[in-house]
Amino acid sequence: MTEGAPVYTRPAPVLDADNAFYWQAAARGELRIQSCGECGALAHPPVPLCPVCHSAERRNRRVSGTGRITSFMIVHHPPNPWFEMPIAVVSVELAEGPEVTSNIVEIPLDEVDIGMQVEVLFAGTDDPEVAVPLFRPRGH
Amino acid sequence: MRGIAAIAGIGQTDFSKSSGRSELQLAAEASLEALADAGLTVDDVDGMVTFTIDPTEDNELMRTLGVPQLSYSARIPHGGAASSPTVFAATSAVAAGVAKHVLVYRALNARSGSRFGRARDPGSSPTKGTGWDFANWLAPYGALSPAAILSLQTLPWMRARGLANRDFADYIVGIRDFAATNPAAWFYKRPITVEDHQSSRWIVEPMLRLFDCCQETDGGVALVVTSTKRARDLKQTPAVVLGAAQGVGRDPGSPSRAYAMAGLGPEDLDAAMIYDAFSPHVYMGLESLGICKGGDLKDFVASGAIARGGSLPVNTNGGLIGEGYLHGMNLITEAVRQVRGTAVNQVEDAEVVSMSSGTNLCILGRDRN
Numbered sequence: 413m414t415e416g417a418p419v420y421t422r423p424a425p426v427l428d429a430d431n432a433f434y435w436q437a438a439a440r441g442e443l444r445i446q447s448c449g450e451c452g453a454l455a456h457p458p459v460p461l462c463p464v465c466h467s468a469e470r471r472n473r474r475v476s477g478t479g480r481i482t483s484f485m486i487v488h489h490p491p492n493p494w495f496e497m498p499i500a501v502v503s504v505e506l507a508e509g510p511e512v513t514s515n516i517v518e519i520p521l522d523e524v525d526i527g528m529q530v531e532v533l534f535a536g537t538d539d540p541e542v543a544v545p546l547f548r549p550r551g552h
Numbered sequence: 553m554r555g556i557a558a559i560a561g562i563g564q565t566d567f568s569k570s571s572g573r574s575e576l577q578l579a580a581e582a583s584l585e586a587l588a589d590a591g592l593t594v595d596d597v598d599g600m601v602t603f604t605i606d607p608t609e610d611n612e613l614m615r616t617l618g619v620p621q622l623s624y625s626a627r628i629p630h631g632g633a634a635s636s637p638t639v640f641a642a643t644s645a646v647a648a649g650v651a652k653h654v655l656v657y658r659a660l661n662a663r664s665g666s667r668f669g670r671a672r673d674p675g676s677s678p679t680k681g682t683g684w685d686f687a688n689w690l691a692p693y694g695a696l697s698p699a700a701i702l703s704l705q706t707l708p709w710m711r712a713r714g715l716a717n718r719d720f721a722d723y724i725v726g727i728r729d730f731a732a733t734n735p736a737a738w739f740y741k742r743p744i745t746v747e748d749h750q751s752s753r754w755i756v757e758p759m760l761r762l763f764d765c766c767q768e769t770d771g772g773v774a775l776v777v778t779s780t781k782r783a784r785d786l787k788q789t790p791a792v793v794l795g796a797a798q799g800v801g802r803d804p805g806s807p808s809r810a811y812a813m814a815g816l817g818p819e820d821l822d823a824a825m826i827y828d829a830f831s832p833h834v835y836m837g838l839e840s841l842g843i844c845k846g847g848d849l850k851d852f853v854a855s856g857a858i859a860r861g862g863s864l865p866v867n868t869n870g871g872l873i874g875e876g877y878l879h880g881m882n883l884i885t886e887a888v889r890q891v892r893g894t895a896v897n898q899v900e901d902a903e904v905v906s907m908s909s910g911t912n913l914c915i916l917g918r919d920r921n
Contacts, residue, residue, distance in 0.1 A: 423674040425692045483708050486757040487700045492671035495694035503704055513689045544692045
């Protein structure tokens with residue numbers, strides 16, 4: 413790293429055959445969740461078979477992008493090259509049911525709380541083909 | 553399997569921030585100490601058990617020690633949750649008759665080597681098969697250290713039980729008091745107050761302050777598990793495995809299986825060793841082991857019940873937070889010392905002592921025969 417203020421660049425997750433669609437959809441500005449081509453059940457994190465009916469007919473569908481914070485934590489320490497700390501990490505229950513991990517942004521950290529209604533937005537990573545869903549208070 | 557096997561020998565190296573030697577050497581030193589403690593030799597070893605994430609291969613340890621042959625070797629998953637079920641695996645092997653003397657080992661340079669508590673590089677740290685697979689869903693959001701990776705679901709659990717970070721100070725002051733009188737502990741002679749705890753900086757808010765987090769430690773620990781019948785002929789008072797169970801899943805059921813095997817309940821425990829990488833784990837353990845109901849946790853711990861002189865002392869060596877983070881294994885050696893009556897912070901007449909990591913539980917006790 414060069415001298416001066418650090419330039420924080422969000423790291424891409426490790427992509428594999430099961431999860432790639434989620435992160436690649438985010439790069440197109442879409443929140444997509446694995447859905448079963450047979451029974452329609454949603455599954456997250458993605459898995460190779462439908463955990464309800466065991467069908468291998470994997471699809472994914474775009475969801476509303478709205479949800480509710482079910483848990484959060486403000487990560488202060490240790491420092492790292494990728495994020496300016498502290499940062500708010502949240503668990504969001506989507507309107508369609510599945511829970512996803514994310515950050516909440518566009519809100520002071522001391523106002524984050526369980527139960528808040530949120531909506532999705534997206535942020536890039538150090539891989540131009542990979543982005544991540546983030547959340548902000550709904551109706552901002 | 554009740555009472556079939558026992559821990560006959562224990563060994564541990566010095567715990568430090570810079571061991572100056574390889575993890576293989578630490579594993580070998582602890583193993584030789586455990587064998588000597590039991591009165592056995594390397595020729596007796598025919599089984600080995602360690603963690604999936606331990607860097608020391610069984611065959612390298614065999615070559616180092618001169619162990620001629622193994623008939624059983626196993627690695628236990630899920631990070632530090634593997635500690636208690638190492639005893640379960642070794643006991644199962646002995647009970648099945650496939651091994652006679654199982655050497656359990658774990659050694660790590662968690663401070664001087666790859667720092668355990670650091671923020672991991674998301675791209676270069678493969679998580680598959682390490683028990684950290686889910687961490688890939690947290691890394692791109694800045695949860696890169698164990699403290700963060702393990703804490704996202706903690707807050708609703710705490711709120712449902714009326715717990716706040718201030719309450720954890722009651723646990724921490726108690727184990728720092730134990731550590732203060734344990735020469736093996738990192739925090740030997742360094743007790744703290746509630747105010748000290750509350751003024752330590754946030755690591756993960758509003759759950760963990762600095763003093764809620766375990767020590768990054770260099771060191772090695774080893775155990776020898778054999779049949780209780782055999783252990784009676786060896787050097788030490790056997791710490792008999794009265795009950796042991798491993799459990800994976802949303803409702804793992806393991807504490808009740810271990811109690812059923814032992815024919816005991818939580819009320820029969822004289823001391824409890826509960827894996828405490830971070831303070832909340834102890835509260836979760838007290839609840840899942842049936843020692844205390846969720847809504848009573850705050851008052852139970854604040855009353856001094858699990859501190860020195862309490863009705864059920866917990867983590868009498870200072871715990872992983874006060875003594876050192878040997879990934880749970882130093883809580884097993886402490887449980888054995890309590891059963892033998894040789895602990896530095898000995899609980900009077902301790903006959904039944906538990907060691908748990910997550911919801912995995914083993915119950916050790918004195919030999920009744």
